Amino acid sequence: MTKRVLCARLPRPGHPEPLPETESEHVTRVLRLRDGDVLEALDGQGHAAKVTLRIRGGAPRLEFLESKAAEASGVLPLTLEMAILKAEAMEWVVEKAVELGVRTLVPLITAHTVVQVKNKGPEAFRERWQKIADQSLKQCGRLERLEIQTPIALENWIAQNPGKKDCPRLWCDEAGRGGKQGAVDLAHWLFENGAHLQQCRLLIGPEGGWSDLERQLLESGQEFAPIKVSLGPYVLRGETAALYAVSLVIATLRQI
Amino acid sequence: MTKRVLCARLPRPGHPEPLPETESEHVTRVLRLRDGDVLEALDGQGHAAKVTLRIRGGAPRLEFLESKAAEASGVLPLTLEMAILKAEAMEWVVEKAVELGVRTLVPLITAHTVVQVKNKGPEAFRERWQKIADQSLKQCGRLERLEIQTPIALENWIAQNPGKKDCPRLWCDEAGRGGKQGAVDLAHWLFENGAHLQQCRLLIGPEGGWSDLERQLLESGQEFAPIKVSLGPYVLRGETAALYAVSLVIATLRQI
Known part of the structure; x- marks a missing residue:
């Protein structure tokens, strides 16, 4: 199953985004992800990106990996x-x-x-x-x-x-x-x-x-x-x- | 809301049916019914009747009151x-x-x-x-x-x-x-x-x-x-x- 995280803004190449505090527990305890793991980030407004989770060497953050092709909305x-x-x-x-x-x-x-x-x-x-x-x-x-x-x-x-x-x-x-x-x-x-x-x-x-x-x-x-x-x-x-x-x-x- | 009870056989005029043991608690505790209260009995096979609950003077039983017109099945x-x-x-x-x-x-x-x-x-x-x-x-x-x-x-x-x-x-x-x-x-x-x-x-x-x-x-x-x-x-x-x-x-x- 694809593991997903919700954040207000998606990271861009060279511009990581901090992992929202509300998602930290979900990511580490529920999804059991570790530093370097790959997951899907959603902005809740129709966009998604493949990202890398970074926990070590600073505050937890998401690094851009690749864009996800836009899907037809099912909403x-x-x-x-x-x-x-x-x-x-x-x-x-x-x-x-x-x-x-x-x-x-x-x-x-x-x-x-x-x-x-x-x-x-x-x-x-x-x-x-x-x-x-x-x-x-x-x-x-x-x-x-x-x-x-x-x-x-x-x-x-x-x-x-x-x-x-x-x-x-x-x-x-x-x-x-x-x-x-x-x-x-x-x-x-x-x-x-x-x-x-x-x-x-x-x-x-x-x-x-x-x-x-x-x-x-x-x-x-x-x-x-x-x-x-x-x-x-x-x-x-x-x-x-x-x-x-x-x-x-x-x-x-x-x-x- | 109509109060209902499920029993294997519906009572007929002059032939009360014992209240199934499994229904006793439902009738007294959940529906809070008392001796003489009127409710609807279902046989689970498409038939229903209006009945009177009798608790006093013997084992709990249902007395026939009137038939309920058959409804078109929604099943x-x-x-x-x-x-x-x-x-x-x-x-x-x-x-x-x-x-x-x-x-x-x-x-x-x-x-x-x-x-x-x-x-x-x-x-x-x-x-x-x-x-x-x-x-x-x-x-x-x-x-x-x-x-x-x-x-x-x-x-x-x-x-x-x-x-x-x-x-x-x-x-x-x-x-x-x-x-x-x-x-x-x-x-x-x-x-x-x-x-x-x-x-x-x-x-x-x-x-x-x-x-x-x-x-x-x-x-x-x-x-x-x-x-x-x-x-x-x-x-x-x-x-x-x-x-x-x-x-x-x-x-x-x-x-x-």
């Missing part, structure tokens, strides 16, 4: 608007969103969100999830970081990011199970509309579902209202809903 | 042939396979399987996974149990279950990433062939990938050879590969 214009789930489930969604190719993840605070974001502050949560995303990036060989936004209340997010004509918001609603309440099956919707889909937002609710107020907010007052989609006949856990929906949307965007 | 003719992953990842696949509608799960022992099945014996593993599957069943409202088979070595399973014309085996191969080695993108294959798909097998490898011998076994000597499919540009973890592929196949089978 797709999908924003996952995800109600915050309990710790393990949310971390799992973050890890899988990286592997599957989601571009941006927006953690949403909703009426039925159980996790208390206020205690540690939203930025602490963002940092923790970004760290998990970056580990997943190195593991799966993705070149661009998953952008994780700071947790935000649903109503604020929707006010700042209303519906757009060319970027439909697919609203996964457990009350629409089996096509109730005007929901359309997600797979069916993608089959009908997928060929014209340029970019997309997926809105996934918390374990406890959406509140009545949230439904009103989402259903009214927007020029381009969300498209209510159903994910099949069963009650899915939040993380299962996210992964099923992301898989279908990503597969559709990859076909285009 | 689809998909067999997930899954190389055994490490504990948590495998349990997670089992739970999600129930939610998504997989019919049968076959845990496979492969050359690169890390988990030592021999120590506790394959049947102990099957029982543990079946228990997790049954919990997931009650949570998501699925009526038919996910059938989990006893772990079996890949070569034995393939010998006993060779390729069939009307049930393609989709072989997810990490070496076929991005269409290498003759692999076809799974989403593309489903788009082209999904309309005629009656039933399907999905074969997913372990973290360490397939061995050369296993590749030979899968590529040769069968009248209906597996179809080698790719799951996109990245190296997916075993459980991510399973869930992505299951999602796409299930969505396709549901459209038919």
Whole structure:
């Protein structure tokens, strides 16, 4: 397996870059690399280079070895608007969103969100999830970081990011199970509309579902209202809903 | 949320059924139900009834209250042939396979399987996974149990279950990433062939990938050879590969 390290800037010929402190432990303890070992450095923005690790004779640093040919990006214009789930489930969604190719993840605070974001502050949560995303990036060989936004209340997010004509918001609603309440099956919707889909937002609710107020907010007052989609006949856990929906949307965007 | 219990036989009018011992703790401690509470009983074979829990005046039992109208089954003719992953990842696949509608799960022992099945014996593993599957069943409202088979070595399973014309085996191969080695993108294959798909097998490898011998076994000597499919540009973890592929196949089978 290719061993990878993430750094803000890639080294250039004759210009080594210091190994970021956050990566030192990963490189020495997890990857068990030594002075002179070769690995792949990623800048998280789509570029990669083969580099040599230098530990002796100064601070740990990366020396340029050779460029890596640019690869077609596997990251797709999908924003996952995800109600915050309990710790393990949310971390799992973050890890899988990286592997599957989601571009941006927006953690949403909703009426039925159980996790208390206020205690540690939203930025602490963002940092923790970004760290998990970056580990997943190195593991799966993705070149661009998953952008994780700071947790935000649903109503604020929707006010700042209303519906757009060319970027439909697919609203996964457990009350629409089996096509109730005007929901359309997600797979069916993608089959009908997928060929014209340029970019997309997926809105996934918390374990406890959406509140009545949230439904009103989402259903009214927007020029381009969300498209209510159903994910099949069963009650899915939040993380299962996210992964099923992301898989279908990503597969559709990859076909285009 | 509907509270559910799983029992081998549903009670009939005037004929209560004893509450299975394995369900007692779930009912009293997890669901916190008391004598006289109403819940839904499932037989795991597609039938359900509204029942009353009786704890006082004898052994815990379920009394028939009313029948539940038969629902269309959401379980689809998909067999997930899954190389055994490490504990948590495998349990997670089992739970999600129930939610998504997989019919049968076959845990496979492969050359690169890390988990030592021999120590506790394959049947102990099957029982543990079946228990997790049954919990997931009650949570998501699925009526038919996910059938989990006893772990079996890949070569034995393939010998006993060779390729069939009307049930393609989709072989997810990490070496076929991005269409290498003759692999076809799974989403593309489903788009082209999904309309005629009656039933399907999905074969997913372990973290360490397939061995050369296993590749030979899968590529040769069968009248209906597996179809080698790719799951996109990245190296997916075993459980991510399973869930992505299951999602796409299930969505396709549901459209038919």
